[in-house]
Amino acid sequence: MxxxxxxxxxxxxxxxxxxxxxxxxxxxxxxxxxxxxxxxAPVPVTEISFLYSTEKKEWVEAAAVLFQQENPSVKVTLVGRGSLDAAQGILEGREKPTVWSPADTAVLRMLESDWATERTRGPLFAQDGEDAPQPLVITPLVFVVWEDRANVLLKANEGKAVSWRVIHQAVASDQGWPAVGGKAEWGFVKLGHTDPTRSNSGLQAMLLATLEYYHKRSGLTVGDLLDPKYQEWIRQLEKGVSKFEASSGTFMTDMVRFGPSRYDIAVVYENLAISQIANAQERWGTLKVYYPPLTLWSDHPAAVLQADWVTEAQKEAARKWVKFLRSRPMQERALKFGFRPADPSVPIKTADADNPFTRLADHGILVEVPPVAEVPQGPVVRNLLAMWTRVVGSQR
Structure with a gap:
């Protein structure tokens, strides 16, 4: 027991x-x-700011929603600005982003050159590694022209292409469209592009017009910009622009809304043309895309800034954000917004019925683009803007 x-x-x-x-x-x-x-225990959150050019607004906003869901420890604040306004803001200290993505490398080089003039400050961008500028998406500059007007320009240029030289010939004449074989009722030739001192597409337009004038694909110099004959050629070309808008999207929308009474020709990014072509049908005739003999890429580089206001924790979070934007799913998603993927392994032509590069082929959208010009160095870009302001801007 x-x-x-x-x-x-x-x-x-x-x-x-x-x-x-x-x-x-x-x-x-x-x-x-x-x-x-x-x-x-609360999860520590690192806040970063992404200053980006507004042309890619819809793609960036869609990507940010998905990124936040997958990365709750990082908070991304999106700030959309025109590329040139953003560059000036960073230079003056009004903008202090963690990551900056202008529309193209030309603006980035110009800011890099301006920033380096003050020797007390270190480099703004890394030259290599994860923090160095990397392209996010790409899109070329194109002409968008009403088809009947384009046919006249093509005939005047012996059927070769819609070029800056034939546009100059049409714009500079006091006879208007009849000077190149167009109808008198069309009036004067109405050209549209943005203000080069405020918008990147306007800057690219001036670069391409200048390169075509000199029959160059690269090697543009400051001396080229000082030639009085060239300056007069630019002044005559810009007679065709009644108002220099700050945004490419603004006058592209007006071109569709008001038809040829407002613009005959517009110089815009390919992705903007893609977004508006369908809206133009059944309104004023057929709106088509034409690629200039020489074009420029807007490569939308993203750079993690090396400035003293960016912490190591923010740099690490920024790398995750840039890597996400460059990931294959986000690159494929860019196609829906009319951009070409920066990742060369992602195909442009797909079986997707909504793919604009196949759907809009009849409207002039091409997969293979003409030769691409080399982006000049920062001092050349800065002097081009100074020349335009003296020759054109001061007269408006």
Whole structure:
């Protein structure tokens, strides 16, 4: 009896010990417990700001939603600005982003050159590694022209292409469209492009017109910009622009809304043309895309800034954000917004019925583009803007 009692006692202690541990484990998990649960430790959040050119607004905003879902420890604040306004803001200290993505490398080089003039500051961009500028998406500059007007320009240029030289010939003449074989009722030739001192597409337009004038694909110099004959050629070309808008999207929308009464020709990014072509049908005739003999890529580089206001934690979070934008799913998604993927392994032509590069082929959209010009160095870009302001901007 004594031995039996001892065994029962040991068994009871063992049972109570097991039961108590189970209750404790259950209580700590929050299921089946009547006791208070311990609050989970807050996840530290790193905040970064992404200053980007507004042409890619819809793609960036869609990507940010997905990124935040997958990366709750990083908060991305999106700030959309025109590329040249953003560059000036960074130079003056009004803008202090973690990552900056202008529309193209020309603006980035110009800011890099301006920033380097103050020797007390270190480099703004890394030259290599993950923090160095990397392209996100690409899109070329194109002419968007009403088809009947384009046919006249093509005939005047012996069917070769819609070029800056034939546009200059049409714009510079006081006879208007009849000077190149167009109808008198069309009036003067109405050209549209943005203000080169405020918008990147306007800057690219001036670069391409200048390169075509000099029959160059690269090697543009500051000396080229000082030639009085060239300056007069630019002044005559810009007679065709009644108003220099700050945004490419603004006058592209007006071209569709008001038809040829407002613009005959517009110089815009390919992705903007893609977004508006369908809206123009059944309104004023057929709106088509024409690629100039020489074009420029807007490569939308993204650079993690090396400025003193960016912490190491922010740099690490910024690398995740840039890597996400360059990931294959986001590159494929860019196609829907009319951009070409920066990742060369992502095909442009797909079986997707909504792919604009196949759907809009009849409207002039091409997969293969003409030769691409070389982006000049920062001092050349800065002097081009100074020349335009003296020759054209001061007259408006």
């Amino acid at each position: 004594v031995i039996l009692g001892f065994l029962l006692a040991v068994g009871g202690v063992f049972y109570l010990s097991r039961h108590g541990n189970t209750s404790s484990d259950t209580g700590s998990s929050g299921a089946g417990s009547t006791g208070p649960s311990r609050p989970s």
